[in-house]
Amino acid sequence: MNGFVTKFTMFGSLVCLNCTIHAQDSGDALLHRAASCLVAKGFFTSSKSQKTLGYILDTKSYPGEKMLYVVDYVNPSRSDGFVFTIFLSERNERQNFNIQNNAQFKLSNRGDDGVSFVTPPLGGTWTQEHLISAIKQIEKQPKITISVESIAKTDSSFDCEAYTDPQPKPTVK
Numbered sequence: 001m002n003g004f005v006t007k008f009t010m011f012g013s014l015v016c017l018n019c020t021i022h023a024q025d026s027g028d029a030l031l032h033r034a035a036s037c038l039v040a041k042g043f044f045t046s047s048k049s050q051k052t053l054g055y056i057l058d059t060k061s062y063p064g065e066k067m068l069y070v071v072d073y074v075n076p077s078r079s080d081g082f083v084f085t086i087f088l089s090e091r092n093e094r095q096n097f098n099i100q101n102n103a104q105f106k107l108s109n110r111g112d113d114g115v116s117f118v119t120p121p122l123g124g125t126w127t128q129e130h131l132i133s134a135i136k137q138i139e140k141q142p143k144i145t146i147s148v149e150s151i152a153k154t155d156s157s158f159d160c161e162a163y164t165d166p167q168p169k170p171t172v173k
Contacts, residue, residue, distance in 0.1 A: 037160035054138035069134035099162035
């Protein structure tokens, strides 16, 4: 009986470790796809060969929706950067990344909770509070460095949209 418990415990630990690794891999794949969309839509315009990025997945702010907050750090000290709000969805059995907001920020001792917006996001106080919260959560997470060359490679298995896309003109009836 004791051997069974030990084997079962070891198996459960391996399953949990595998789930953690898979979750990190899935998150990294989401981040890589989101970064590809940010390049495709012209939000990443740096001449650097690598990007230092952080992210969190938010499933609570908008019930029934998934949002990915992505931070692109401008310098190695990670004291400033750009934050993006990307809605995730499925359409026609394809993953869709819809870039809906962005802002430039600077971490400091001043400003709202140590975050000041150099260029503020679209929206009001609620939006700013959520972006500040996301930036602070991302600050606690490991950062990922991705080569710009790998980001720019086109992967046709997902779709990208942005609030900057041309909108169809309304038809007059």
